[in-house]
Amino acid sequence: MQPPMLEMRNITKRFPGVVANEGVDLTVLPGQVHTLLGENGAGKSTLVKILYGLYQPDEGNISFDGSPINIDSPATAIGIGIGMIHQHFMLVDTLTVAENVALGLGKQLSLTNLKPIRQRIEEVSEEFGLRVNPDAYIWQMAVGERQRAEILKALYRNVRLLVLDEPTAVLTPPEVTDLFVTLKQLTADGRGLVFISHKLNEVMEISDEITVLRDGKVSGHTRPAECTRESLATLMVGRPVELTRTLEAQTPGTPKLEVHSLAVRGDRGKLAVEDVSLQVHAGEIVGIVGVSGNGQRELAEAIMGLREIESGEIAINSQQTSTPTPKQVRQMGLAYVPEERMKYGSIGDFTVAENLVLTDYNRPPYVRRGVLSLSAIEQRSKQLVDDYSIRTPNTQTLTRKLSGGNIQKVVLAREFSGDAEVLLVAQPTRGVDIGAAEYIHQQLLTQRKQGKAILLISEDLDEVMALSDRLVVMYEGAIMGQIPKQEATTEQIGLLMSGVS
């Protein structure tokens, strides 16, 4: 057994009113991938921020290479060979890879003489198969390449312990495979890795050791050979969780949502959706998959009437329009669970009750002759809070005080409980904990059973694969393929997601 590279012992970090880490231990051996697993707010980020010198622990100690050390700033962390790949890349878009690397070197900064840097970059990328052109500008690079540039930046400084904060969240399946190959090479070379993720499949694949956090404490420590996805989920949530969903066989009915050769412009004026046609039938879930930023958001907004349609049209319940407004499509029978629940789905400073009637406040029994019926609203919202097990002190609580999962349940309750026959659902489980995600998935399947037509847009491939009858893959605004669930494989979908047909 090798001596540990990093030992964090009994780390405790308190914030006013919250204990973010309580007596947490983390040991990383050279050549190991140590995964930190946990729900949002479990304390993973706090722990790695302590490791990287961004926070000081209130209690506990850290030793690196066997000697105790006080990491009082990121500079200290970098100095001893700790590197961090943030979820949001720390790269200057308008500079080249080599220039970015030079920037990261601090005092050796030399933007005028990049030749040695370029040479070294080529060596490093050769050694680890990182395929990065040192002269490429960051803004020209795809997300996967940017991540490689970020890793390269760390390797250039000869990091010995690399922390990766949810590195796969932005990648396509083939890119994830590539990343894992690189990570294996790094560990083979004797480096240590701390890998943060909540995707259980990946965690099982890449990890040597797994530490699970819950409510700031270590709830379990295990290895892939000794655990299952279910047992990991149980450690994360604190109760058994049903991870597999079964789609009951069901014959789809008539088309409820039709999109005909739709073209939509994105925020920058370029076409973000091009010639997209699809149909969603009653009792069917159609899943849209694709890497973030390939037109999914614009497609949803166009259907909802929140974004102008350039050409083409949509039809809901056989009523056609090419100039939809949110009010109109709702009247036609569309309900909408937007991807940003705090921006588009709910009003944080409104009470739970007010948010639950946000789409029907102007209809009886909630309003009569212009006057709100507070009792009708209260009755309705109490019922929805019960039906959708929304955890809130009461219906008069401000919505922003609820957890992400519960805010999402408020949105879901409002949108699913009406008489809409078509549901447009975007990123329903993004940022919500496993327990709430499980519940939301069940609700989607219940709606399917009731004959609703559901268009599900999600960046979580596992989610779409598990819930959809049919998969529609989008790449750069166009549909790359429509595949029935039974015939879909992750490999094939992954290729389509990266634009290979």
Added chain:
Amino acid sequence: MRWLLRPFAGLAVPAAAVIAALLVGVVLLGVFGANPITGYRALFTGAFGGPDELAATALKSIPLMLVGVGICIAFRTGVINIGGEGQIIMGAILATLVAIALPDVPRPILVPLVMIAGGIGGGIWGAIPGALKAYSGVNEILSTIMMNIIAGFFMSFLLEDWLIAPGAIKIQQTKRLTPNADLPILPGGTRLHLGIVVALIVAILGYLLLFRSGLGLRLRAVGHNQHASRAAGMKVELSITQALALSGACAGIAGAVLVFGSESHRLIGEGGPLAFTQSAGFNGIVTALFGGLHPLFTVLSSYLFGGMLSGGISLQRAVQVPQALVIALNGVVVVFVVSSLLLQNRVRRWAEGEVQMEDRA
């Protein structure tokens, strides 16, 4: 500790702001060699010392209440209405025209009629910048301020010529308007007139509108989050226009009260627009903010502010300071209260235990 202070968190900061402003006033008075204690005692007794003083304070506060309620509606919809001045003036003009056109209508009908006319005049003057903002993105802060100037000169123009009282050469005022439109003096032996009842009714209606009606829910929703309101199927543009129209209507009613509740019973433009409006279009913003953008609390804060205005005259007399100092003192209170609002949000969140919580994502 926190639970003990929690109920007062909303009040603590504005109250502290007023105290701080009064302390600055002590310095100001000291600079002028006046005794601050004598001065402030005169201020207090002048504002609240007896029935006549209480009535005078109420009279000063009526336009503040009306404008303030309108500000509550606009600000809660996320629209900044700086156009109270112009809306007061246009309300006053339309109400005056109605009184001139229908001098013989009996009082019980004409009084409500001129109030409604005032509301319509101010409402139109609010709806214009509202629609400009909603449908073409014109900044309402700029447009409402400019609408103030237009209204001021329009009044001046009318009073120079068409509406000028016969024989009143060079004095910008109408003739004495029909007594049938006079706001009746309330019993009790003071000068307090029906305007206070009008203001209270508008405040209650404003409260019901904002918190008990479907329209109010929509306006507040738009004020908090336009994106979510639009996605929920609400008409955001219409809401913004409606909010500024309603806000202007409240100010317009204040204009009508200023005409028909004045002792001379005429529209007077002499001395400039600010002399006619008593700056209520601006001060109403302060009382609304001080009242937490709640129409009923705005009534209270307007009354207190009215006390500062009427008591200020006594202060000036008691310690012999220039009038400008009293105005400056008012200004200091305004600056302190308005700038305290930012702090107030922090205190409120502190009371709710949200401040300083790091995200643990």
